[in-house]
Amino acid sequence: MSLDADLIVDRRRMRRKLTFWRVVAVVVIVLAIGAVAAAVGRRSIVTGPYIARVTITGIIRDDEERVRALDRLADSSLAKAVIIHVDSPGGTTAGSEQLFDALARVRAKKPIAVVVDSMAASGAYITAISGDYIVAKQTSLVGSIGVLFEFPNFSDLLGKIGVKVESIKSTPLKAAPNGFEPTSPEARAAIQSVIMDSYAWFKGIVQDRRHMTDAQLAAVDDGRVFTGHQGLPLKLIDQIGDERTAKAWLEKDKKISAKLPVRDYELHSRLDDLPFLHAAAVALLDAAGFDGLARRFGALDVAALDRFNLDGLLALWQPPATN
Numbered sequence: 001m002s003l004d005a006d007l008i009v010d011r012r013r014m015r016r017k018l019t020f021w022r023v024v025a026v027v028v029i030v031l032a033i034g035a036v037a038a039a040v041g042r043r044s045i046v047t048g049p050y051i052a053r054v055t056i057t058g059i060i061r062d063d064e065e066r067v068r069a070l071d072r073l074a075d076s077s078l079a080k081a082v083i084i085h086v087d088s089p090g091g092t093t094a095g096s097e098q099l100f101d102a103l104a105r106v107r108a109k110k111p112i113a114v115v116v117d118s119m120a121a122s123g124a125y126i127t128a129i130s131g132d133y134i135v136a137k138q139t140s141l142v143g144s145i146g147v148l149f150e151f152p153n154f155s156d157l158l159g160k161i162g163v164k165v166e167s168i169k170s171t172p173l174k175a176a177p178n179g180f181e182p183t184s185p186e187a188r189a190a191i192q193s194v195i196m197d198s199y200a201w202f203k204g205i206v207q208d209r210r211h212m213t214d215a216q217l218a219a220v221d222d223g224r225v226f227t228g229h230q231g232l233p234l235k236l237i238d239q240i241g242d243e244r245t246a247k248a249w250l251e252k253d254k255k256i257s258a259k260l261p262v263r264d265y266e267l268h269s270r271l272d273d274l275p276f277l278h279a280a281a282v283a284l285l286d287a288a289g290f291d292g293l294a295r296r297f298g299a300l301d302v303a304a305l306d307r308f309n310l311d312g313l314l315a316l317w318q319p320p321a322t323n
Helices: 002-043 065-073 094-109 121-129 155-161 186-209 212-217 243-254 273-289 292-300 302-310
Strands: 050-060 079-092 114-119 132-135 141-143 224-228 262-264 314-316
Touching: 050 065, 050 094, 050 121, 050 243, 050 273, 065 094, 079 094, 079 121, 079 243, 094 114, 094 121, 094 186, 114 121, 114 243, 121 141, 132 243, 186 212
Parallel strands: 050 079, 050 262, 079 114, 114 132, 114 141
Antiparallel strands: 079 314, 141 224
16 A cells, blocks of 8 residues: 555656656747747848848738838838749739738839749739839749639538528628528629629739730730740740849849848748747647647648638639649
8 A cells, every 4th residue: 555655656756747847848949939039030130231032922911010011111221122032822802902002112112123933823923013023933933813702602512411591681692692502693793793893903903014005915814824934925024034133133224233132021020920830839749748739730731721711802823623
């Protein structure tokens, strides 16, 4: 009996020690994250003239913090020009419009060159045309001028399992389409009208920014994507190249010295970066002994989750699904 009691005491003591060291590990990791954030903040301090490098990636949506950061960049006396790197399939039309307007305010005060990395499609092409000059690789994807509205319709499935969702509306088009009943021709026509209105806006800014004739616009406004090589004669881009090409254009056409350093300009706090927090959370879970949960959380595809969190009209290029 005494032996069992001693064993229980020893186990409790070991459990307390293990808990203590887990807490210590978590605190150390949190402090390390804070140190990294502080280091990033120190690196962002600039004391002389420079060219700002802004990077736009992932799904584009409304982002007030990004707008405030771009407004600060527009007012900066040290940033003499901006090079925007774009690698995005687009996003919401409202988010794309917000970003376009914010970059227009920057462009009013300093020249902007855009470098398309892998893709500037749909709403991301709206970002690209906000610049004065667009550079892309031969194999970059550009264009996808168009707007879509997507919604699931479960009416056939609900009918098969015997479930009916009823609603009482003020008018037939209220909350239509809703996904629980077949879409009426009137509802489809109403949504189509909204889509075509946004599509006309999209085409209008492309034609204005790229100085296209009606015939030139008609050749590229059917929703297709084009490679950089295809897009050059179609006036979707200005030159094949990379950041060095953009710097050479800034020096030749805008008299911005190519000797100026190019510095990354953060649109968000480093701690607000989702992949960064995702990795930190995995490390914290692992250090605290929850290795199984850490593995499951680490396997989450953050970019895929972000795609599901989209509402409203989309200016988004989506490659066709494959079996």
